[in-house]
Amino acid sequence: MTSSRVRKEVDEALYAFVDRQRPVLLAITEDLSPMLGALDALLSGGKRLRPAFCYWGWRAAGGADGPEILAAAASLELLQASALIHDDVMDGSDTRRGLPSVHRRFEAMHRTEGWPGGAEAFGTGAAILLGDLVLSWCGEMFDTSGLSQDVLAAGRPIYDVMRSEVMCGQYLDMLEQARGTGNVESALRVVKYKSAKYTIERPLHLGAAMAGASQTDLDALSAYGLPLGAAFQLRDDVLGVFGDPAETGKPAGDDLREGKRTVLIALAHQHGSEAQREILNRRLGDPELDLEGVEELRAILTETGALEGCESLIEDFASQAYKALGEAPITDEARAALTDLTVAATARRV
Template identity: 85%
Template sequence: MSSSRVRKEVDEALYAFVDRQRPGLLGISEDLSPMLSALDVLLAGGKRLRPAFCYWGWRALGGADGPEIIAAAASLELLQASALIHDDVMDGSDTRRGQPSVHRRFEALHASEGWPGSAVPFGMGAAILLGDLTLAWSGEMFDTSGLPGEVLAPGRPLYDVMRTEVMCGQYLDMLEQARGTGDVESALRVVKYKSAKYTIERPLHLGAAMAGASAADLEALSDYGLPLGAAFQLRDDVLGVFGDPAETGKPAGDDLREGKRTVLIALAQERATPAQREVLRRRLGDPGLDLSGVEELRTILVETGALSGCESMIDEFAAQAHVALAAAPIAAEAVAALTDLTVAATARRV
């Protein structure tokens, strides 16, 4: 099955699951309709990377194609929706996937209905609850995918560890932002747990384990998935500063305004002159940063060599991933699909 075909089937499984929930929610109350609309809008975007890696982990170990593995893999997109909704609350982000973030949508609902009191806590509360609901639904969608119990059983511990790792990774990320130290090593630790394991390694493991992978198989997939995941996150960080807003779905420079402590930023801080370091200290995380401020920070990222250093790291991680993939004892069709995904996840687009 081609990558685009997997994506289409994952989409269909995802929308079918949400449609099955719809009457239950509206049966409780028609007032829950805005929760469903907010989820529909969020799920319309996204690259479905985690379901793809889960699916190809399954196929890599010889699992047969079918709607059940697609549904189990698609459940990861609900986990991701939950993480994004809560992330946007924590970061105070206005947009996600080119649309208003969930908490902003509910603030707007509060305002348009003219309810008394402040719209802000209402928006935050609704987003926390929708994130909780999608987190619960991800487990439910996995359990009800139609895969038999004995197939799901070896997947469950991986689902569990993946959720724990991503939530811990998010906390460590927030801690790095709070401390503001921002060395490259700490930033790479966040990348490992928040991104590399969660986006690539664990979804691969999940699919592979359900198809009967041995410990050695899982290790071979880690050798591929962890460097690819790191490369993917570093690419995302570069796009977050230098990318086209039409592609990222976020206004230019938003990561700089949020003061995200990425590897890219850590590299710049290590290499900055005292004058550059002072600009970084003053302007990173300034919510009022305008386009000339964004440009000033971009110049520092280029002139310190942080951007080229980050690109080198991406190239090196991607090369490691390619070598590990070539060596992995997995099905040829999966190698081809994972090679495509590797290129798509790490390609230079700036």
């Protein structure tokens, strides 16, 4: 099973599930068609990392290939869609994956139709409801994947805690932005719960647990998944500031406008001068930040060594992941596939 085939079959399972839901919604009213259109647009992009890690967690523990595990794994993409929709509302993001974010899409629809009332409030409300709908669908897709009830029951506690952890991680992220006094330790705590566990460790655990993995096996996967998840998020943080919009799907410096208190920002605060910290505090989170302001903040992140320090952390976390993967008691096929995923998650450059 190649990575491209995993993605292809995950996509097929995902789109088939949404297509089964389509007539259910449209039987209520055709007015729900824009909800489906917004979801279709969002699901057309994405790296499908969480389903891939779930699938290879299953194979790592000796689970057999089959459409049922791919359908169960694909349900994680609906959980991700829900998280992204809500995340964009909270951050006030205009774009996602190179397209208008869901709340902006509905806001534009309101304005185009010339309806009375506030377009922004309508967009926000519609996005929250779509995110909630998709969150409910992820559990339904998991439960109807075709795996036996015993297998599903083995994974359900992990699925449940995964959903709790990502919501808590999102709150911690908001808390750091609100406080505005984050340090490296607190920023790494957000990384752990908002991304590392949710993106890699828990999907691996989910697949492996359903295949009958022992706690020792799960611990070995944690030793690989947590540092890799941290490296993945730190790479995303770097790209959120220095990345090419054509690659990231977001405007240049969007994370700076949103005021994200990332490890990158925490390192700059830690090593910057009083004058540099003053500029960071004043300009970070300014929704009107222009390209000149973005370049000023980028310069500070470079001059303080924050960018270099973040790259060093990425290398350290990736090294830990590679070492743990080499020692993990998993199948050779899974080890090779997870090695490829490690490269994909950490090797992206600005």
